[in-house]
Amino acid sequence: MNDQLEQALPFTGERFVPEKLGNIALEHLHRYHLARGLVTNRVVLDIACGEGYGSALLADQAARVIGVDIDAQTVDHAQRKYTRPNLEFMVGDCVAIPLADHSVDIIVSFETIEHHAEHEQMMHEFKRILRPNGCVIISSPDKKYYSEETGFVNEFHVKELYRDQFSDLLSKYFANVRLFNQRIAYGSAIFPEDRQGEFQNYYMSHNSVVPMQGVRHPYYHVALASDADLPAIGLGLMEQPIDESEIIGSWRQAMAEKDALVDRLRNAVAQAEADRAADQERAAQLARQVGTQNNETHYWKSVAELEKYAVGVLRREIDALRQERKAILSSNSWRLTRPLRLVRRFMKHGMKGLKAR
Structure with a gap:
């Protein structure tokens, strides 16, 4: 036909x-x-x-x-x-x-x-x-x-x-x-x-x-x-049927996006832990190098290198956390689940809790 x-x-x-x-x-x-x-x-x-x-x-x-x-x-x-x-x-x-x-x-x-x-x-x-x-x-x-x-x-x-x-x-x-x-x-x-x-x-x-x-x-x-x-x-x-409706389909999509986000964050955490272990090993090597320096000039140069390296690690961690927060706040799942968060906040704090958001 x-x-x-x-x-x-x-x-x-x-x-x-x-x-x-x-x-x-x-x-x-x-x-x-x-x-x-x-x-x-x-x-x-x-x-x-x-x-x-x-x-x-x-x-x-x-x-x-x-x-x-x-x-x-x-x-x-x-x-x-x-x-x-x-x-x-x-x-x-x-x-x-x-x-x-x-x-x-x-x-x-x-x-x-x-x-x-x-x-x-x-x-x-x-x-x-x-x-x-x-x-x-x-x-x-x-x-x-x-x-x-x-x-x-x-x-x-x-x-x-x-x-x-x-x-x-x-x-x-x-x-x-x-x-x-x-x-x-x-x-x-x-x-x-x-x-x-x-x-x-x-x-x-x-x-x-x-x-x-x-x-x-x-x-x-x-x-x-x-x-x-x-x-x-x-x-x-x-x-x-309610399970075929657009609203349920939207929630399913939001939950799928949330699950995918959780998986990405879990992988990011695992990678961050691996990177931190490598950073710790590098820091330990620098510390040992500092401890074995006989020449004062070389000693303070190694200390400055250690401090610079530590600051760099902290900055990278802060940037990573900012990117995670930005990804969560801009995701569909965050927007679509906002009514549930408002309801939960209202149940816990009343109208004062809603005005805080």
Whole structure:
């Protein structure tokens, strides 16, 4: 099957590829599986389709799917990798979509809008190609929580939107808009087997539990927009075994780096001990030479040589210790284990101990 034979696209740090695991896979796959429930027997545009994995997922349910991306190499890859009778890919821009007026039922636009600044023109194009009762499902990172509060700068993003800006933009062009929140979370899930009943979310921190609406500090918003009544959508959880999660993978990597550092330090200590034994032997030879000198001039010359040698040994040991400390403080394991050190310090000294760091 072509899906298995086609070579994977390189991961750029932004465009998701299905071979990449971790949080980015959960975020992207969850959105497409959510959209999959809306597209049964519909004609679908997947704008900025990227590698094509999402378009292929949608094609399992849709009557027809057109994946459009601005990058010709990516489109060529998708055409070779994903072959379905109801799936096609083409080169195009989200502000100049190569489709006829009123030609699609559903527009899927995930993580597209932040990559350019022509948001109004993009909405005009959506309205142009969408059928009268059509629907848009679109996502956008929340500028406040994705960037400002984390201090993260995504070099691929041109214009990020706050929650209200995103909502206002969609409401300007569509009669009905509904927003959903998305963020990777750790917690407990309780869901009814029959999909009946209301959802109640809680947030727990420092032994305090408070009820809340939606997702606290969402990194992304997913929106449904249409001039017709909005379709029902299957909300829920995309779960992953904890031992396969990105955080556990990071800790394993940190521990591996720590073990490697310990091995390097152990080898350095062994070498230092060997060097010290050699230094001690050299110092003993100098001392014996000093003790056997008959000529006073030669005596004091040997003493000065011994002192100079001893100072050199001490300086080398100090430099080695400084390098070890620098390597430890700059290592990933030191940074990643900082929360554990803070917790340990807090348990021992309370808030005073934390302020000391």
